[in-house]
Amino acid sequence: MEIITSSKAMQERALQLKKQGYSIGFAPTMGFLHEGHLKLVTQSLQENDVSVMSIFVNPLQFGPNEDFEAYPRDVERDKKLAENAGVNILFLPERTEIYPNEPSFEINVKNRTGVLCGRSRPGHFNGVATILIKLFNIILPDHVYFGMKDAQQVAVVDSLIKDFNFPIELIPVETEREEDGLARSSRNVYLSDEERSQAPHLYKGLQKGSEAIKKGEVNPSSVIHIIENYIKTNTNGKIDYIEILSFPNLDTLEQIHGKIIIALAVKFSKARLIDNIILEIHS
Amino acid sequence: MEIITSSKAMQERALQLKKQGYSIGFAPTMGFLHEGHLKLVTQSLQENDVSVMSIFVNPLQFGPNEDFEAYPRDVERDKKLAENAGVNILFLPERTEIYPNEPSFEINVKNRTGVLCGRSRPGHFNGVATILIKLFNIILPDHVYFGMKDAQQVAVVDSLIKDFNFPIELIPVETEREEDGLARSSRNVYLSDEERSQAPHLYKGLQKGSEAIKKGEVNPSSVIHIIENYIKTNTNGKIDYIEILSFPNLDTLEQIHGKIIIALAVKFSKARLIDNIILEIHS
Structure with a gap:
């Protein structure tokens, strides 16, 4: 498994892959991987020549009173899990690689956000949209894989791709559950x-x-x-x-x-x- | 010269060109072409395999009291000028091709807009950013060409490309002038x-x-x-x-x-x- 930490190097690698005619599947994550994330990879491997996973805990999608600092992280364990799952390229940027400066642009998601998590986490999906536009442009995927546990995120990504004409197909992947039915989540710990x-x-x-x-x-x-x-x-x-x-x-x-x-x-x-x-x- | 009016067809054509290894140069315009626009094309032709021009008067970048309705239009003349300039593909979408629905996302340009035209035309650059993200994703250019007459637009596009990691190089092109020094502009008529x-x-x-x-x-x-x-x-x-x-x-x-x-x-x-x-x- 190739590990890339620089946005520029990741984009150059993606451009090179596209030039060689390879299709790219992409599973964006915030790490602390569980079966749900790995299932995204499994499906990506079936449908693409190269599968990229990103791990980045995006500060922009956490509210001031939310758990950005406390969000569980274990990069060494994640690397092993990703490699075992078959990830070809792991994109693992530092915060300064993604946000070298204060962003000059704010994205305001107007539709599909006045309900569910959008209502209880104001600004959350604005942060999600910002990081995804960036990651889509860095990784240049043909297919992106999102878990259905966050169904509202799937709905917002669906309209992000359509509204901004990204040449990307969204593949929603069924929620992975524990044997007793609990949806897999990094926060379960x-x-x-x-x-x-x-x-x-x-x-x-x-x-x-x-x-x-x-x-x-x-x-x-x-x-x-x-x-x-x-x-x-x-x-x-x-x-x-x-x-x-x-x-x-x-x-x-x-x-x-x-x-x-x-x-x-x-x-x-x-x-x-x-x-x-x-x-x-x-x- | 190929004329494409559908966003989907334009994107498919661009994807096909990229797969074949061709580089794409792109000059976005609002039409009523003059020497300034044609100079963008001339430079694009020197630096790319395929040169695309778009003509679209973007309602989102006009304020309620501005000249959207009155903005000069002459598509038949533009087609001839574009063809003579050597444009390979003219992207000429209707409004419904670009905005089939009310946009779900608002872009708020925070930097470089509290001065110059940004101050006297509030919201103008939000509209510019929105249409450019869309056009960049539809046309997938390697190089984009903008005239320096709208230097603030060049500055905003520069930060749009950097902030959102578009795999695109911005090429600012010197202002084209009449013999007496007046900057060429569609509004001069x-x-x-x-x-x-x-x-x-x-x-x-x-x-x-x-x-x-x-x-x-x-x-x-x-x-x-x-x-x-x-x-x-x-x-x-x-x-x-x-x-x-x-x-x-x-x-x-x-x-x-x-x-x-x-x-x-x-x-x-x-x-x-x-x-x-x-x-x-x-x-």
């Missing part, structure tokens, strides 16, 4: 033992909601109440949001129909977890 | 005969300022007064601004030194003209 045993109930709650919808419930509030009660009964987590929206437009719904997302965020003592289910309802 | 005879004094005023600096004047205000008096005496135009700044950072200067720009904007009855001189002063 911050759960206490008790919280870890409760955390699978987030997904179980989503499944309860999904079952109700499949049985014919069309009222979003009723479904949300089912999930809310289930999570309150089975965990000590503090519900940040439970929402049912159209996907990928993330519009609010009077009635449940079409392609929809049931998404939630729950705060435990040191970790805020997110999860979702997407389903298609044709009445 | 809106000058009355009297204004047209006065307009060369904008450049003459800049030259007066430049001479004073070369003779040792280091105080920006003194130089600005010289230019201001000259223009007020010799034209009926209304001065929008006369400024002396560092270039390309566009910082204000206590004392004139290093690489600087003397720039002005003057409003005539139906046309607002800009011009500038860049010079390097080593004391």
Whole structure:
């Protein structure tokens, strides 16, 4: 596995690969890799000549009271996991390589962000859009791989690529779960033992909601109440949001129909977890 | 000359050219072509395998009280001029090809815009940045050509390319002038005969300022007064601004030194003209 730390060297390498006619698959990560990240690589390897992973904890997408400093990091372990997964090039820039100066441009994401994490993390997706424009231009991928656990990120990247005409195809990859159903997340390490045993109930709650919808419930509030009660009964987590929206437009719904997302965020003592289910309802 | 009107077809053509190993030079324009635009093409032809010109009057970079509707257009004449200049591909999209929906993202240009045209045209460079990110991704150029008449645009594009890591080299091209010194501009057609005879004094005023600096004047205000008096005496135009700044950072200067720009904007009855001189002063 090739490790590149300079933006210029990475871009030159990508340009060289493109000139040689190779396709590039790209999985952007913030490191502390888990099965979910590695699954992105597995799929990229199947669909591209060269697979690039980036590890960069992007300060711009953390709010002032969020966990940028505390975000888990273990670069040496990540290098081994990436190499074992088959990553061809690991892009591992320092902060000064990505932001040598204060950025001259601010990106304001107007659509698909007034809901879900966009509402509880103002500015988060502006930071995500900024780093992705940069990474797309440095790595020049044909395909980019994003996990569906952050479904809103997938929705925003979808519109970023379309709105700015990037010559890139977005490949959303299904959420990777522990055996008990908990969505894999770098932040899971911050759960206490008790919280870890409760955390699978987030997904179980989503499944309860999904079952109700499949049985014919069309009222979003009723479904949300089912999930809310289930999570309150089975965990000590503090519900940040439970929402049912159209996907990928993330519009609010009077009635449940079409392609929809049931998404939630729950705060435990040191970790805020997110999860979702997407389903298609044709009445 | 190939004419392409669809964004998708243009991008596919560009990807195909890149795969074949061709370099692409790109001159973005708003049409109503004059010698200044054609000079961009001439230089692009010398430095690239394929030269692309775009013609698109970008609504996003016009303010609500500006001349978007009145901006001069003559596509049939432009096609002939572009073909004669040697343009290989003319990208001529309709508005709906570029903005099929309301944009989901706003770009806010924070640096280099609180001065010159950025101050008198709020939002202008946000619109410029938006269209350029799109055009860069559609046309995938190796080199982009911009005229130095809009020096602030050159400065903003310089930081756009660096900040977002576009794999593109910016080539600023010297301002093309009429024989009497007036900078070529699509808006010159809106000058009355009297204004047209006065307009060369904008450049003459800049030259007066430049001479004073070369003779040792280091105080920006003194130089600005010289230019201001000259223009007020010799034209009926209304001065929008006369400024002396560092270039390309566009910082204000206590004392004139290093690489600087003397720039002005003057409003005539139906046309607002800009011009500038860049010079390097080593004391």
